[in-house]
Amino acid sequence: MSIMDRLENRLRRTFLSRFNLMIVLVACYALGYIIGMVSPAFLNYLLFDPEYIFQGQVWRLITWILTPESSGFFMALITCFIYFSISKSLEMVIGTFRLNFFLLSGLLMNILMGFLYYALFPAELSGFVVYLNPYYLYAMLFVLFAMMFPDARFLFMFIFPIKGKWMIAITFLMYAVNIISAFANGIHGYAWIMVFMAMAATLALILFLLLSGFSFKRRGKTAVNFRRAQAEIRRRSGTGRVSNGPAKAAPRHKCEICGRNSDTHPELDFRYCSKCYGNHEYCTDHLYTHIHIKDPNDIASNFTGNGDAT
Numbered sequence: 001m002s003i004m005d006r007l008e009n010r011l012r013r014t015f016l017s018r019f020n021l022m023i024v025l026v027a028c029y030a031l032g033y034i035i036g037m038v039s040p041a042f043l044n045y046l047l048f049d050p051e052y053i054f055q056g057q058v059w060r061l062i063t064w065i066l067t068p069e070s071s072g073f074f075m076a077l078i079t080c081f082i083y084f085s086i087s088k089s090l091e092m093v094i095g096t097f098r099l100n101f102f103l104l105s106g107l108l109m110n111i112l113m114g115f116l117y118y119a120l121f122p123a124e125l126s127g128f129v130v131y132l133n134p135y136y137l138y139a140m141l142f143v144l145f146a147m148m149f150p151d152a153r154f155l156f157m158f159i160f161p162i163k164g165k166w167m168i169a170i171t172f173l174m175y176a177v178n179i180i181s182a183f184a185n186g187i188h189g190y191a192w193i194m195v196f197m198a199m200a201a202t203l204a205l206i207l208f209l210l211l212s213g214f215s216f217k218r219r220g221k222t223a224v225n226f227r228r229a230q231a232e233i234r235r236r237s238g239t240g241r242v243s244n245g246p247a248k249a250a251p252r253h254k255c256e257i258c259g260r261n262s263d264t265h266p267e268l269d270f271r272y273c274s275k276c277y278g279n280h281e282y283c284t285d286h287l288y289t290h291i292h293i294k295d296p297n298d299i300a301s302n303f304t305g306n307g308d309a310t
Contacts (some may be wrong), residue, residue: 002211002212002213003211003212004101004208004211004212004213006309007097007101007211008095008097008098011127012097015100016096016097016100016101016104016248017095017096017097018094018096018099019096020087020088020091020099020100021099021100021103021104022083022084022088022099022103023084023087025065025083025103025134025138026080026083026084026087028065028066029045029065029066029076029080030076030078030080030307031066032046032065032066032067032068033068033073033076035066035119036068037073041144043067045057045063045131046060046063046064046067047061047063047064047067047131047133048060048061048064048067048111048114048131050114050115050118051118053216061111064114064132065107065133065134067131067132067133067135069135070098082126083138083141086141086142086145087099088139089144089145089288090141090144091147092271093148093269093284094148098208098212101208101211102141102144102204102205102208103137103179103203104145105205105207105208106134106137106140106200106201107134107137109137109200109203109204109207110132110134110137110197110200110201110203111132112191112200113196113197113199113200114132116196117192117193117196121189121192131190131191131193132197135197136175136194136197136198136200136201137178137197137200137201137204139174139175139201140171140201140202140204140205142154142167142171142261143167143168143171143172143205144205144208145164146164146165146167146171147164147168148284148285149164149285149288149289150163150164150165151163151164151165151289152164152288152289153289154167173281175194175198178194178197179191179194182194190200201218251263251264253270253281254270254281255268255270255281255282255283255285255286256281256282256290257282257283257286257290258282258283258285258286260283265283265305268283268284268285269283269284270282270284271284271287273287273290273292275292276292276293277293277294278293280293289294
């Protein structure tokens with residue numbers, strides 16, 4: 001049993017296990033955007049500023065999560081929808097407690113990095129106020145999802161389909177490009193806080209993986225390649241092996257893609273896809289990546305694309 005399992009058992013009755021914290025964070029993001037449009041000056045009283053925090057404005061330790069990104073209204077709506085969707089998908093896979101633990105630890109990491117930035121680059125020396133926001137932490141949700149489903153496909157820039165394992169590299173590459181661009185444009189103060197925010201999100205991910213006992217070796221045992229799994233199923237079905245012992249009861253759960261079941265892999269979770277025609281069960285590795293089975297009598301269903309299973 002991992003440390004995360006023991007924490008979940010001890011804290012199962014707390015708020016960490018009762019609701020998705022990302023819903024609150026998305027609401028705060030939307031509220032911060034509205035405040036920024038209606039009264040930008042008031043938003044300055046909500047930003048993370050250690051100098052004012054030390055003077056007694058302790059609410060800034062929480063209200064900084066309302067700090068919006070500089071984007072248009074339409075882009076803000078899309079961002080809220082994407083953050084909510086990826087958090088719901090992760091919640092179904094890793095559970096409410098683990099998702100909330102990752103988000104809460106990431107927020108605390110950002111606060112610590114904000115104070116560290118202030119200690120190394122005081123505002124009177126750098127001429128820059130600590131503009132802390134949880135953008136990099138939210139982006140790390142995609143990395144966490146891609147690590148669990150490396151063969152899942154993402155629409156990069158809503159156009160280009162790429163696999164999850166490449167999405168991880170692209171995410172960190174975008175981190176580097178944004179930071180280098182800020183340094184190149186002479187915005188050194190903002191560039192450094194971007195470095196600290198990226199470090200906070202990365203440390204939160206590493207802490208989550210360590211406490212969960214989630215290593216790349218274990219991931220390789222569960223994240224089976226589609227073609228390899230299908231070839232293995234065909235090979236085994238053609239061997240014609242006959243058992244001389246008593247017939248075993250059929251497993252309670254079985255994935256239709258890779259063939260793994262609840263008897264041979266009790267550590268896996270199996271779910272039925274609500275978007276497939278009929279009853280079709282998949283493991284969590286293939287729940288979001290399989291091709292949905294359509295109703296042959298429903299002509300309109302042939303024109304719908306793949307979506308997430310619920």
